[in-house]
Amino acid sequence: MNRIVKFVILDILRNKIVLFYTLILAVLSWSVFNLEDNSTKGILSLLNVILLTVPLVSVIFSCIYLYNSAEFIELMLSQPIKRTKIWFCLFIGLVFSFVLSFVIGAGLPLLVYAPFDVGLIMILVGVFITAIFVALAFLSSVFTRDKAKGIGIAIMLWLFFALLFDGMVLFLLFQFSDYPIEKLMVVLSALNPIDLSRILILMHLDVSAMMGYTGAIFKHFFGTNLAISIVFVILLLWTIVPFLISLIKFKRRDL
């Protein structure tokens, strides 16, 4: 198993895209913190990077990589190796290389410039977002053999979670503004890993504004240590569930 993971990682590194991704993240993060005079603005810019760029790159690259390694997978399957193992190794390899480049590219400047708790939470969130969107790429690539279709699904997923979902929530908010829907909002936000991560960081960045009435309800849900753990558990579920579904699909698939 280790050898397959090692092979996958080396293969991705040889691709140089991940190195480029690391470089871009690093240039972005360091410049963002050095250009702004207060670190809050730097954190906010990085927040957008984590919530938009990181998922986009993870989902698209992973998806393409999976399609490109179709032959490699077929070759592996001719060996006495379980399908679960191959799929799992591919996942671990991809997640590991993207997490590594995120931590090196964006994590280091966060630890240097951001307050420690905010920085740590942002790194953790970034790691989870990476893993979740790699898992979603697995899911979209297992559904169809057509490469264009698969990548299309991946991009749609990204678009949905990064943009459309918020638009829908905003719409709902205005439609039901006469009702007490604070708690419903909390539940809704759990349906989108990007939203969930954003709110978690919001609780640390805009703590003063979050102390108002509705803010207090959210704070009650998201601000305590228990809630932070719950959020991370949900994020973990967001990683595991799509991957498991793709795994089941992959096992039954006729190659």
Next chain:
Amino acid sequence: MMSRILIAIFLLSTASFFAEKIHVGKHHKIKCIKTALTHCKNGDSIIVEAGIYQEGNLVIDHSISLIGENLPVLDGQKKFEVLSIKACNVLVKGFKIQHSGFATLNDPCGIKVYDSQHVTIIQNVLDDNFFGIYLQYCKKCLIKDNRIVAYGEAEQQIGNGIHCWKSDSLVIEGNEVSGHRDGIYFEFVTNSVIWRNRSAKNIRYGLHFMFSNNDAYISNVFKNNGAGVAVMFTQKVKMFNNRFEENWGDAAYGLMLKEISDSYIVGNTFKRNTTGIYMEGTNRIKLEKNTFELNGWAMKIQASCMDNEITANNFLSNTFDVSTNGSLVLNSFNANYWDKYEGYDLNKDAIGDVPYHPLSLFSVIVEKNPPAMLLFRSFMVSLLDKSEKIIPSLTPDNFIDHLPLMKALNL
């Protein structure tokens, strides 16, 4: 004229000549303060040595000095008002006054001053009283360097730290108040100064100010109070160099202004409040050289405010700089520094060439629909905000700073 002065000097010298020092304590002839108070005459000094004195209600009705040595304790046993001052020219210094009674009808206090002038209360410790120091119908009194602590849990179960009612020319200086309902309470108090006090962790307001004209409060710290500081129904108040910090909650404001006019708010710092300043029905106020830092909302200006000038302030790292509830804008914002300003300065005069709209679309949305706060900082919302900045459609387009500064003021 000369003869009058001579007579005055003569009277004063005779007064001090006949004035006695009465010592009270275990080691003296007079054991209890009550006896000393009944035997004293105007101008005497009663010097109390350390110990615990449980003598019920002590009434001072002569012009005397009551001085404690090594912090003697006056205990009200949770039944009595501890010290009642009903004479002019009284000095109370160096006591620990504790456990006054609790009653909502006659408001028993640690120290209560009735209808008097020139009363000085300094360097006392007031611990666990219903009201701390209470002044009614007083003039020219000095309350200085007292430490007032209580342990109230609910608003209706505890009185105010320093409560002033229908008074004039008071000086409240260097006191520390915590755990009361309102730290300092002013109602119908005029021409007074509140200076260098620290009011923290009170249940309701750090400072509560009603119908009190021509007062100034300077260099005070109001921190972590239930609802911050409230200034209501007042004219001509001067608020200089105060700090308003960590007043957190939905109805908590660093400074709440309601029906205020012709006042000055200069050089204050508002830090980490849910709302820095909340203004309602506020007219002709000058807000200058204040710093708003790390607040949820730096200012909430309701549409009922008129002719306020907001000039030369720093707005730093606030979640929202300004919010309002209507489309009517009758106030002027000029030459402030906004850290969210993204304009440029081609002619290098330190003033941005593009006017700044401090009111973001999302702050208007949140004002109408608070749960929307959950979408804050999402890409969708940033997009809406950006487009609104370029073409204002929902926010009032005259809500504008024409001369935004490029660099923060050094305040």
